[in-house]
Amino acid sequence: xxxxxxxxxxxxxxxxxxxxxxxxxxxxxxxxxxxxxxxxxxxxxxxxxxxxxxxxxxxxxxxxxxxxxxxxxxxxxxxxxxxxxxxxxxxxxxxxxxxxxxxxxxxxxxxxxxxxxxxxxxxxx
Numbered sequence: 001x002x003x004x005x006x007x008x009x010x011x012x013x014x015x016x017x018x019x020x021x022x023x024x025x026x027x028x029x030x031x032x033x034x035x036x037x038x039x040x041x042x043x044x045x046x047x048x049x050x051x052x053x054x055x056x057x058x059x060x061x062x063x064x065x066x067x068x069x070x071x072x073x074x075x076x077x078x079x080x081x082x083x084x085x086x087x088x089x090x091x092x093x094x095x096x097x098x099x100x101x102x103x104x105x106x107x108x109x110x111x112x113x114x115x116x117x118x119x120x121x122x123x124x125x
Contacts, residue, residue, distance in 0.1 A: 005036070005037045005038030006034060006035070006036055006037065006038065006042065006100060006111045007034070007035040007037060008032065008033070008034055008035075008098070008111060008112075008113050008114075009032070009033045009035075010030055010031065010032050010033075010094075010113065010114075010116045011030065011031050012028050012029065012030040012031075012094075012116060012117065012118050013028065013029050013030075014026070014027075014028055014118075014119065014120045014121060015027040015028060015029055015084070016120075019120075021090070024088045024089070025086060025088070026086070026087045026088070026089065026090050026092075026118075026120060027084060027085075027086050027087075028084065028085050028086075028087065028118040029082055029083070029084050030082070030083060030084070030085065030094070030116070030118070031080060031081070031082045032066070032080065032081055032082075032083070032113075033078060033079075033080045034073060034078065034079045034080075034098070034111075035078050036073040036074065036075060036076065036077050036078070036079075037076070038075060038102075039075050040075060040102050040103060040104040040105075041072055041073065041074045041075060041103045041104070042072075042073050042100045042101060042102055042103065043070055043071065043072045043073070043100065043101045043103060044065060044066060044069075044070055044071050044073065044079070044098055044099075044100055045064065045065065045070055045098075045099045045100065045101050045108060046062065046063065046064055046065065046098070046099040047061075047062070047063055047064075047065070047066055047096065047097075047098055047099075048060070048061070048062050048096045048097045048098075048099075049061040049062075049094055049095070049096040049113075050094070050095050050096055051085055051087070051092065051093075051094050052092055052093045052094070053087055053088055053089045053092050054087070054089030054090065054091040054092050055088070055089055061096075066081055066083070066098075067081045067082075067083055069081075072103070085118060087118060090119065090120040091117070091118065091119045091120070092117075092118045092119075093115045093116065093117055093118065094113075094115070094116055094118060095112075095113055095114060095115035095116070096112075096113045097110045097111060097112050097113060098110065098111050098113065
């Protein structure tokens, strides 16, 4: 199965009510949608994120599944979840990859998540 059969899209939002600029705390939510365009079921096994602050500092996060789940996504199905990131700067980026299992072949593969922006309203970067 080609990794091109899995489409990942992300939309981020600044959460002003949970943020505190004076303390260097900027909270963002991000909603990820995975569309399985393949003829096989896939299971999301693991995630990898690289979170980069506006200062250039970055951290890497790895773990099983997403939001406590390792969802099975059937052919033509969509899985969507929302999570958060907390930055020390008003602007940053996230990018990464999911490790998925093709349940028909029991082979795992990675799907890259293109960089996306985390930014407070009116932030210029």
